[in-house]
Amino acid sequence: MSGASLLGVAPLSGRGELGATGAERQLQEAALRQSRNPAGRLAIALHLSRLVAPAPRPHHMRIARACLQDTATRHDGQVFGLANGDLVLLCRSGATADATIGRHAAADPQALPEVLNRLFRVDTPPSVTLVSVWPLETRSGELLAYAASCLAQAPMPSFVAPDGANQASTMDAIGTVITAAEVTDILQRQTGVLLSSGAKRGEMGQLRPIYREVTFSIAALEARIVPLCRVNDDPFLFRHLAARLDQRMLEVLSAQLASQSPLDMATQSAPETGALLHVNLTVSGILSSGFATLAALCRRAPQTGGGRHAARLGVEVNLMEAVADPRGFARARIAVAEAGFTLLLDGVSHLALSLSKPAAFQPDLMKLDWSPRIADLAPHEASIIDHTIAEFGPHRMILQRAETEAAMRWGMSRGIRRFQGRHVDAMLGASRIVACRQAEACTLRQCIERSAATGTAGRAGCTNLRLLDEASPPKVPASAPPRSTRADALRSAGRAEEILS
Amino acid sequence: MTSAAMVQAAKRREPEGPDADKARQDVARLVTLVNDCMKAGIPREACLVRLSALPEERVKPLHLRLARSALEPITQADRAQLFQLPNGDMAAIWRGPAEAAANASRTTIEHMFTDDKAPAPTARLWEAFTLPADGDRLLAALNALAHPRKESPPAEPSPNALAQLDAQALTAIETALARADVSHFARRRDICMRMPDASFRRRWEKRYLSVEDITQSLAPGHATRLEPWLFRRLTRTLDRRMLALLAANGELRDAGPFAINLNVASVLAPEFLRLDESLPATLRGHVIIDLSPADVMADPSAFVFARDFAHSRGYRLQLRNITAELLPVFDLHRLGVDIMELHWSDAVASIGPEVILPNASSVVLSHANTPDAIIWGLAHGVTLYRGEMAIPERSRTGRTGQSLILH
Numbered sequence: 001m002s003g004a005s006l007l008g009v010a011p012l013s014g015r016g017e018l019g020a021t022g023a024e025r026q027l028q029e030a031a032l033r034q035s036r037n038p039a040g041r042l043a044i045a046l047h048l049s050r051l052v053a054p055a056p057r058p059h060h061m062r063i064a065r066a067c068l069q070d071t072a073t074r075h076d077g078q079v080f081g082l083a084n085g086d087l088v089l090l091c092r093s094g095a096t097a098d099a100t101i102g103r104h105a106a107a108d109p110q111a112l113p114e115v116l117n118r119l120f121r122v123d124t125p126p127s128v129t130l131v132s133v134w135p136l137e138t139r140s141g142e143l144l145a146y147a148a149s150c151l152a153q154a155p156m157p158s159f160v161a162p163d164g165a166n167q168a169s170t171m172d173a174i175g176t177v178i179t180a181a182e183v184t185d186i187l188q189r190q191t192g193v194l195l196s197s198g199a200k201r202g203e204m205g206q207l208r209p210i211y212r213e214v215t216f217s218i219a220a221l222e223a224r225i226v227p228l229c230r231v232n233d234d235p236f237l238f239r240h241l242a243a244r245l246d247q248r249m250l251e252v253l254s255a256q257l258a259s260q261s262p263l264d265m266a267t268q269s270a271p272e273t274g275a276l277l278h279v280n281l282t283v284s285g286i287l288s289s290g291f292a293t294l295a296a297l298c299r300r301a302p303q304t305g306g307g308r309h310a311a312r313l314g315v316e317v318n319l320m321e322a323v324a325d326p327r328g329f330a331r332a333r334i335a336v337a338e339a340g341f342t343l344l345l346d347g348v349s350h351l352a353l354s355l356s357k358p359a360a361f362q363p364d365l366m367k368l369d370w371s372p373r374i375a376d377l378a379p380h381e382a383s384i385i386d387h388t389i390a391e392f393g394p395h396r397m398i399l400q401r402a403e404t405e406a407a408m409r410w411g412m413s414r415g416i417r418r419f420q421g422r423h424v425d426a427m428l429g430a431s432r433i434v435a436c437r438q439a440e441a442c443t444l445r446q447c448i449e450r451s452a453a454t455g456t457a458g459r460a461g462c463t464n465l466r467l468l469d470e471a472s473p474p475k476v477p478a479s480a481p482p483r484s485t486r487a488d489a490l491r492s493a494g495r496a497e498e499i500l501s
Numbered sequence: 502m503t504s505a506a507m508v509q510a511a512k513r514r515e516p517e518g519p520d521a522d523k524a525r526q527d528v529a530r531l532v533t534l535v536n537d538c539m540k541a542g543i544p545r546e547a548c549l550v551r552l553s554a555l556p557e558e559r560v561k562p563l564h565l566r567l568a569r570s571a572l573e574p575i576t577q578a579d580r581a582q583l584f585q586l587p588n589g590d591m592a593a594i595w596r597g598p599a600e601a602a603a604n605a606s607r608t609t610i611e612h613m614f615t616d617d618k619a620p621a622p623t624a625r626l627w628e629a630f631t632l633p634a635d636g637d638r639l640l641a642a643l644n645a646l647a648h649p650r651k652e653s654p655p656a657e658p659s660p661n662a663l664a665q666l667d668a669q670a671l672t673a674i675e676t677a678l679a680r681a682d683v684s685h686f687a688r689r690r691d692i693c694m695r696m697p698d699a700s701f702r703r704r705w706e707k708r709y710l711s712v713e714d715i716t717q718s719l720a721p722g723h724a725t726r727l728e729p730w731l732f733r734r735l736t737r738t739l740d741r742r743m744l745a746l747l748a749a750n751g752e753l754r755d756a757g758p759f760a761i762n763l764n765v766a767s768v769l770a771p772e773f774l775r776l777d778e779s780l781p782a783t784l785r786g787h788v789i790i791d792l793s794p795a796d797v798m799a800d801p802s803a804f805v806f807a808r809d810f811a812h813s814r815g816y817r818l819q820l821r822n823i824t825a826e827l828l829p830v831f832d833l834h835r836l837g838v839d840i841m842e843l844h845w846s847d848a849v850a851s852i853g854p855e856v857i858l859p860n861a862s863s864v865v866l867s868h869a870n871t872p873d874a875i876i877w878g879l880a881h882g883v884t885l886y887r888g889e890m891a892i893p894e895r896s897r898t899g900r901t902g903q904s905l906i907l908h
Contacts, residue, residue: 057803059769059770059806059807060806063774066777067810115813119806119809119810119813120806123802123806172668172669175668234734235800236731236733237668237730237731237734240730240731240734319798320798323794323797323827323830324729324730324794324795325729326824326826326830327848329826330826349802351801352798352801354835355804355836355837356798356831356832357829357830357831358830360829384835
């Protein structure tokens, strides 16, 4: 690979990689030229534009270019980087004499499609054809048609690599905001539910809110500064920021536990629901004096809260924290247990679950991130996930980011009953609208957004704050509302999934 | 003499350079020998001459030479071997009764080093052992050789006295690092395989940049490791500089197999592609990319992509810094990496021999600075080590005999 291609600079001519500008036209010209003498020529198109967001990521583009360029260099080829993100290689189809080991073997045009498919399998939906191979002798028409269609496409916005100084400055700015801002304006809430089984197999039963998670709203924080980059671009800097957020969260919780604030509402649950307030903390936060103070306050809550039940917390710790400091995590687990709280392992993706064994950290509950990819995994990967869930206990798993009914059905079919996500928000919102006598002017989206807010501004417009703040909205079975009433509620708001998508 | 003073005296006597390597190899050999005797019930006699317990003024190089000659009679016994230990102590081991020879050596030593005017040494000057019965006592004594370092006062300022790294300081260090000549900070460590004759042979070397030296040079007064997440972020900049250093002309011309610490993002960075481009053909298949568990879990999707890309280019992957707590979390096959570096600690030591270490032949036991680490490793089938107890024996041709083949 040439140095120029590494730096993303398009050489003007020769066998080097072409830049995105005009690449479609150049591809079309080269395809026309080579299809006139197609013997032994091959086109390989890598359709990165077909990947599902956040892919293709910058490293996908970079490595894919490197792989294709390697083949181009060894097989008299040329790489075209198209504006939609696709990469096309035109080269000789035969293997060279040195195609025996390691990278030379991977550069063989015959082996390249398999190499690319293997590299991208995690990010490729099963229904997508990522790599097209067109031998020009027999399929040049397909290449020409593809080149023509690419010419008509609008260019993709180019990626700007995050800058280290900008990231650090953004983190510092956010650190200042969290200490100065009215805290309820930068917090958000989301309710987790327990879903009982329906009468029939696969049918959803009743929703029972079991906890309300309170987190800092990164969007609200970014809105208060001029962000020079996205806050969670760098996971390490974000974890550093999380430690600062911890201190503020612990202060806020300690200060508000004795009040009748929206935050506190979640902790004064009715005994039959046993709802908890869930907060995200780092290992160092749990081992800090702030946490010990909070634990002591929670133990005293029955006396200070006028006969309320003791405040109970669920403490969510990110898997990264546990892996980075396993000894600290073990001590934190003991501290959480001694405080009488529940410990949850958060941020467990299906990939993390298939690569490692997070259950070995022995949390009380584990939160698995839903992704549409979970439902389409290869059989051996799916069996690892299923086995892990069964071994840990589906009753101890929470499927979060449950944005669709498909997510909930996937979870239910594996025995998972705890859910959190936008689909749950929509179901709870619909229940509130059905139950609320002042809901005529409200849409479902408004009700969901107001319920997620903890500050006055975010909840403006709602005239039934008591119902909005209740940890346990009126018990409404997911399938129970009379068809006409539920249909009316949803009609006025639009279909939940549609408006939330 | 206080124990602290003894430690200091012993440290002053610790040999340096090739002598230090020889002494550490002697400890490893002796530990293996004692361990073998205990396992197989082989009877042997042994003695430990604790010269380190004497005051400094009583042990001059001349005295040490005299002590060695005083042990001559015992070295004439059947299968006798003499060991020079890192703290200046000496040990001998032999087969069968050699009472006369042992008494002769002991009498000479005591006569030579006992002074009526001086207080008696806190430890016995001559200690006798009968193997296999006294094996544990001898191993404990040898282990103690490796531990005094912990008791020595810290040479560097306490971390509490240093400023904590913040985002702005991090940016400043990253900027300075981008311009600095980092070749001064490049270091190497050996990863060795224990051979059947109890010697260690280098398999590959780890190349890394000394974070402590970089911090001292570029950000004096800062404790980079106190803020673990910012430190991890800093390692990305270190990665880029290390990769640039390795890709420089001639840097890898005569290099043997090596490992480098990298973040997942660095494996997918332009700097890595440059190194890949400049990697000599003889090294392809002999380079190990060493990843941290937290980094792998930070972005599992990028890890899987980087893993498959690295494997397709002939690199091998190692997961480093696996502690006893992380051992049940990660499995080599499930993760798809080739080697696991297990960090020796008291918690690892408490894992009994009844626990089978999965893929032991692909495990490197790091921080093997004490004999008990080697003993534990041997009991669990570990053959690869990094640490003070695993010093490669230099062959006549120098740094040869390296190979990355593990099985």
